[in-house]
Amino acid sequence: MQSAMIWMMLTAFGGQGGTSVEICVEHDRANRLAAQDGQTGRGLAAPEAVVRARDYLSRDRVPLGEFEVADFLGWLPDHDAHPTGEALAVHIASAVHPSDASRALVRLAVTTDSLKVKDPVPVHLLVLVNVASTMQSVPTRSYPLLGDQLPELGSEDFYFKRVDRLALTRSILHGVVKDLPADTVVALAAFNRGAAVALAPTSVSKIEKIQAAIDTLTPGLITDGERGLDLMVGMVEQMRSFCGDTHIIVISDGPTGLGGDPEEALFRLSEQASHGVTLHTLIPAIGLRRVPQLERLAWVGYGGHHYVDTLGDGIAALQLELADGRTAVRDLVIDVQFDDTVVVSAQRVGDERPWLETSLPHDAGREVLYEVQFREGQDARNWVQASWKAGSPVPGEWVLAGTASLGVSDLRRVFRDATPNLRMAWVAASFAEALNNNSDVDLERLYDMAGKARRDGVTQDVELMGLIDRFKRVVTE
Helix, strand or coil, X not given: CCCEXXXXXXXXXXXXXXXXXXXXXXXXXXXXXXXXXXXXXXXXXXXHHHHXXXXXXXXXXXXCCCCCHHHHHHHCCCCXXXXXXXXXXXXXXXXXXXXXXXXXXXXXXXXXXCCCCCCCCCEEXXXXXXXXXXXXXXXXXXXXXCCCCCCCCCCCCCCEEEECHHHHXXXXXXXXXXXXXXXXXXXXXXECCCEEEEEEEEEXXXXXXXXXXXXXXXXXXCCCCCCHHHHHHHHHXXXXXXXXXXXXXXXXXXXXXXXXXHHHHHHHHHHHHHCCEEEEEEEECXXXXXXXXXXXXXXXXXXXXXXXXXXXXXXXXXXXXXXXXXXXXXXXXXXXXXXXXXXXXXXXXXXXXXXXXXXXXXXXXXXXXXXXXXXXXXXXXEEEEEEEEEECCCCCCCEEEEEEEEEHHHCECCHHHCCHHHHHHHHHHHHHHHHCCCCCCCHHHHHHHHHHHCCCCCHHHHHHHHHHXXXXXXXXX
16 A cells, blocks of 8 residues: 555634644655656657657658557557446457458457546646747648647648647647546646746636636747746645645746746755645647656656647646546456367467556556457357456455456457447557558558547547558558
């Protein structure tokens, strides 16, 4: 278990002459630091392989290097139903392989319960946005920028020729604040040569006021007022709560603008971190190099540092940092068995690692894809069975175990009848194989199948289609 410090806060009731005692828990900062495994942040919202594919394709080049199927599967968000009444659910589905009737695909996925969190921790959020002119518009070769504002797929204008980092920032913030818990308090500030408050601490129940303030984050010189560093520290001291999670998010394309000596900034932020404030940095990274200064700020602030170039990645990065970090289950082990009287062979597509997780947080998901070769004369017996076991985050509290199986009668005989999750998983795995110079992959057909399997509201599905389309153009030109 994580060690914790207990804070007791006395609050006087006006005119009543009594006091109440509020007891709350602040996770041990040293444990949080150690949990980052020596890294300077948790990295990209999308796996490195996906980002690398984007980068090469944006420059009309064939992507180089190895591309792991697991990276592309992990990038696609799960669309499975979350469990009800339990901490974890296992989902299993199968369908005949789209190009070989003697083979089948099996998708195995787990999801954890996003609704079982008791007493959600209140969130106090301060966002500082750089509004320098460099955040407005910069020429690029071509990047898939705003996932929900893409031109028509397949058109010559699918990739933007210019990007607006502030527009991307505003879209990310709009996407994040609409899903914050009801007791969240949000404040906004803009900085450049000076700094100014764009929104005083405001309850997320007044979402229209917050959304309107986000829209005021437009390019311009701010020469009056406090230094950005002073403004940030002053505001967060007003907002900080021992009985909640207090977060600072700095969104900028560079290290300048906060004002003051860099070492002073690091010292003052480390002071805030010691009092339970977490600082994260996010860079709209279209066309940018690494920014070590901002990475260091996030490291000192016990937060995450993210480079993002799409709307989906930006929202995912901030949701990761602001999510309730409680663990749903620990020591998850899944054992998959195939009946050798029905199945000649079975292998995980592109990933031979054992499925073993030390812990899974709330609202998490993971999936793998198997390819199975059948024997002739198959019958309706259970030809694949998954057994799992997991324990409570609190040692000894409970143990959860179960099984799921498929019979041949559960097999979808036509691939188009498979679940959208299974079909998109196969598309993602096939695209990874295509990137690894597998000449057997028909990109035209793959693009068409992705369009038919596309799941409503999943930005990554749209972008995956765009990457397939772009790759098809690059290899045929």
